[in-house]
Amino acid sequence: MATEVPVSILLRKLQKLFEEERFILPGLRNRVNTAANELEKILCLLKAAKPNHENTSNSTLMEASLLRTIYSAEYFTESFILQRRQKGLIKIEMPLPFSPWSQLQFCYKMKKLVQGVRAVSTEVGKPQGQPLALGDKTDLVSEIREGQLCRRRHHLVDVEEELVARLINTDEVSLRVISLVSKEALGKTNLAKDVYDRQDIQQHFEWRAWLVIYGDLEYKDFLVAILKQLPEFVSSNLVETMSEKELCDMLLKFSMEHKFLIVLDDVQTVDVSLKLVRLLAVAVNGSRVILITRHLKVAFQVDPRSSPLEIWPLIDQDLDVLTVGREDSVEELVSRLINHDDESLRVISVVGEEAIGKTALARNVYNRLDIRQQFRLRAWLHVFRDLEYKDLLVLILKQLPRIVLKDLEFMTEKELSEMLFKFLMEHRFLIVLDDVQTVDVWLKLVRPFADTVNGSRVILITRDSNVAIKADPWSSSLELRPLSEEKSWKLFLKKVGRQEYNTKLDNIKVDILKICRGLPLAIVLLGGVLSAIEFKDWSRAINLAPAQRSESQSPLSNIVDYSYHQLPSVLRPCFLYLALFPKAYEIPIRRLLQLWLAEGFLQFLPNERNPEDEAKIYFEELVCRNMIEIARWKSDGSPKTCRLPSFLYDDFVPKAMDIGFLHVHHRKSNCTFSDSLEVYIPRLADQFGVESSTSKGHIRQLCSYVSFNSQKQDASNSGIGTFLKTIINRRGYVLFKVLDLEGFYKPLLPAKLSKLQNLRYLGLRWTGLDSCPASIGDLPCLETLDLKYTNIIALPSSIWKAKRLRHLYVNEMSIQKPPEESSPNLQILTELHIGAKNPMISGLKMFTNVRKLGLTCHSKSAKQTAECISQIANLQTLRLKSRDPFGQPLVLELEPMKGHQSLSNLYLFGVIHDINNLPQNLRTLTLSMSELKEDPMPVLGKLLPQLNVLRLFARSYVGSKMTCHARYFPKLCVMKMWMLEKLEEWKVEEGAMPNLVELEIRGCEKLKTSDGLERLASLKELILTKMPEDFVADVRRKLGRDILLTNNWEFSPLDVSFHLYVHPSALSISSIAFLFVFFYIWT
16 A cells, blocks of 8 residues: 555656756666656556555565565665766766766666566556656646645535525525624635625625725715615715715615615624614515624624524634534543542543544643643643653653753652652642553552642543553543444534535435444544545545455554545655654644655646645645644644644554655664565664664665654764764765754764765754854755754855755854855745844845745844845745844834735844834734834734734833724734833723734733723633732633633743753853843743
C-alpha cells in the first residue's frame, strides 16, 4: 500500500529532470522518458491493486525488490543532479550542463531502473487504464483542489436548497427573516447573491433590494438606500428631502402592495434591522428578508420564530468533532471533576477500546473554561511505553508553573519525586495520564500525587479496565462504547458539512453506519473521504470500502487503510512524514510545512502558486480528512501546532518503516533495520541520542536527520559533529537535505558544513549556539535557516549567496552587507538588526517578495527603514522595533507605510507620534512602548474596521481614560491590555466590539472602574492578572454569567523557554537588553 510513496517521489524527480533540457546525449532524454512512463504504469498498478493485508511471501519479496530498485535509482538521480553544482573541487553558483561521461553513466542507470520496474510490473499484471502523459501534473495538483471545491459545495448545497425552499414557501404568507450565519467569511454573501440572482427567485418576488449595513448607517439613510432600488422609484432629489416618517410611509405602502425580497448584508447589531422588520411586518403577502450576519444572537433577536441557517468552517477551532455524540459523557466527567462533596484526591478512569474517543473526550474537558477555572494547575502526560519513570516525572514538572527547570536532568529519581510531591501539596491540580497500559506504571506514578483533600483529580485513560479498578477502587470508571446509530449519523453529517434536514442521504445511511460500527474515528475518516468527492460518486466510494476489508484486521484498521488509499498520491509522503515525530508530539505547523518543502514533497506548477501557499493547501486537506488534528490555535484563529492522532501513529509508523521511508530511533531501539532495505534509510528521527545512529552503513543514503534529544551535557553534543563528519567523509552529502536539531543543546557543528551541498533545511532553533561555522553561507541549495533563540549575534554576508533561501529566522542578528542583487525567493526574514548607518537598510529593497519581516532599527534609520518597507508590496506580517542598545524605546516612523495594502499583521515596539499613519487593512495589531498620550481607541476603531486582534502592551498608552465607542471594532475577537500603568477608567459603549470573545487585562493597577463590560455579549473568557481586588470584585458582580475569570498569573518557564537553553554567561549585550525589556513587559 505505502510502496506508492517512494515510487511517486522518484517519478516527480524524473519529471523535473526531464524539464531541464540540458542533456547532450539524445538517447538519455528518451531513457528518462521511458523510465518515467514505467513508473507511471507501476503506480497505476499499485493504485488499482487491492491492499494486501495478508503479506504473502511472494508479495513481500516483490515489494522489497521494487523498493531496492526505487531507492537505488533515487540515490543515483540525486548524485547526477548534484554534479552540476560542482566541478572537481571548485564549487560554483550556477548549475553546469551535465558532462558527457556522467550522462553516459546515468543512461545506463536508467536502463537498469526500467528493467527492474518492468520485472515487478510483469509479476503484478498488466496496468488498468492509460498512464498520464509525461509532465502532465494536473492529476497530481488538481486532485486536492477539486476535493476542496467539493467539500465547500457539500457545506453550502443543503443551505442553498433550504434557503430557496423557505423563500418560496407559499404556505407561509407572513413576513419571515431568514438568517445566514457564520463566524468567518465562508461564502454566505456569495451564496445569498447566487440565490438572489436565480431566475425562479426573480420571478417569485415583484421587487428586490440589496443593502450592505455599514456601521455608521443612520436609519434614514437606510430607508433612502432601499427606496432607490424600487422599480417605480420617484426622483432621487425628492426622496432625500423627505423626513424619516415620510420615507417610512412610502416604503410601507409599497411593501403592502408588492411581494418583496430584501437582503441585509453584514449586519452587526440589531438596531436598524429590527426597525425595518417591525415596519414591514404587516406585509402578509409572502415577502422575505435575508439577513447575513456573523452573530447568532442578532439572527434570533430579529426573528425569534425563524431558525437561522448556519454555515460551518472546514477547519473549526470551536468544533471538536470527535466529541459529537459524547455530550452526556462530557458532562458526567465535568461533574465528577468539580464535585465539591468529595474533596479527596480521586482518579477518574476513562476506559474503552482502541480509538473509541477517550483522549478526544478528555482533551475537550481538559480545555474547558470551567475546568481551567477550577484547576489552575494542570498537566497532561502521554505515558510512552519506553520512557523511564524519571523521564515521566520530568515531563510533568516541565508543565507546572513556578518550577525551576534548571538541572532537572541531573536530579535523581527520588529528588524529582519529592519535588513534585511538595509542589502538589500546595495546589489543587488536575493531571491527565494518557494511554496507561499496565498497573505497574500507575503504581509508580501515583507516589508523588499528594492528597491534601482540596479537590485534586487525576484522569486516567486506558484500554484495560483492570488498570482502572486498581487505580482507584472507590471511583467508578467512565466507560465509552461505540456511538448509537443516531449519534453516529449526527457525527457523520457534521463531518461532511451536510444538514440533518437533507433526505437525499437516507439511501446511503444504512451502508455508512454498517461500515463504521459506531467508531468515531472510522466515521470521521470515511466522512473525510466522501467530503472530497461529488455526492453522485458517494455510493461507489462506499461500496469500495467493504471491498478492501481484511478479515485479519479490525473494522477500524480497514477504514484507516481505505482512507489512506484514497489520499491523492502527493499527500501520502506528507502524511507519512508525521511519523518522524514522537507520538502525541505537538508539531509546529511552521516547521512541518517547511520540512515538506525541503523534502520536495510538494507538486506545483511554476509561476502558478507560491510553494508556501501550496503547502498550506496540502495541510488543510489532511486536516479536513482527519488524518491530522489541530493541537493549538493562535489568537487570530489560525492553527499553530498539530499532531498525528494516536491510533494513526501506531498504525502507520511500522508501515513507513517497513517500506524504508523512515526509521525512528528511540530509547529501547538499537537502530536496526530490515535486512532487505538496510542499504537505504532516507529519514532518521532520533528520539534518544545520535551516538548509536552513526555507525551504520545507511549514512551514505541518508536524506534527513531530525533530532528530539534536548538533554544537556550529553555525549550527543559532540556526537552530532562526529555524525556529520561521517556523512561528509562517506559522501553522504549527495542526498542529505534536512538537518533539524531544534531543541538539541549546543550541537558541535563541523567547520566543513558547506560540504553538504544538497542541504535545504538547517534547523538550529532553541539550541543555545554561540556561533555557527562561517561556511554556513556556502550552501547553494539552502531554503530554510532557523537560528531563532540562539546566542548567535552575526551572520556572514555570504548567506546571500544561497539564492534559493526562502526562510531566514535569526534573533536580532546583524548582517553587515546587503545582497548585491534581488532575492526573489526570500519569503520570511526575522528578526534582523539594523543599526543607524547599517548598509542593510538600502538592501531591504532587494527582498521584493518577503511576506513576513522582522526588523529592529535605530531612530536615525527609522524613516529610511519605513520607506524601504513600503516598497515590499507582498508584505503581510511585520514586526518593527526601534530601540537603543539598552532596550529603551526610540521613535518609529510610520507615515511612509500608511498606504500599504497587503499588510495585515503588525507588531510595533517604539514611540509613535501619529497613530493615524497605520496601514488600514490590518487584522492584527500589537503596540508596545508607543507612549500614546491621546486615547487611541477612537482612531483605531474608525481607521481599522477589519481588526480581529488588538494588543496594547506596556506603555503603549500613557493616558488615564479609555473609551470604546459604539459600532467600532465590529470584527474584534481578542483584546489584551498589559501594563497600562496610568489607566484609571475604561468605558465600553453599547454596540462596541460585538464579537469580542477573549479579553485580558494585566497589570493595570490603577484601573478603578470598567463601565460596560457587561455589554460584551460574545465575551467568553476574561483574564485579569495583578489587578486590584476591588476591580475584580466589581467585574465579577457586573458580569454575573458563565465566563472564565482569573486574577493571578503564575510564571512558568515554559512560557519563556530561555531557561531551557540560554545561560546568563552566554548572553550578549543585545540579548541582555532584549531580556530586560521582555521581563519588564511580562512582570
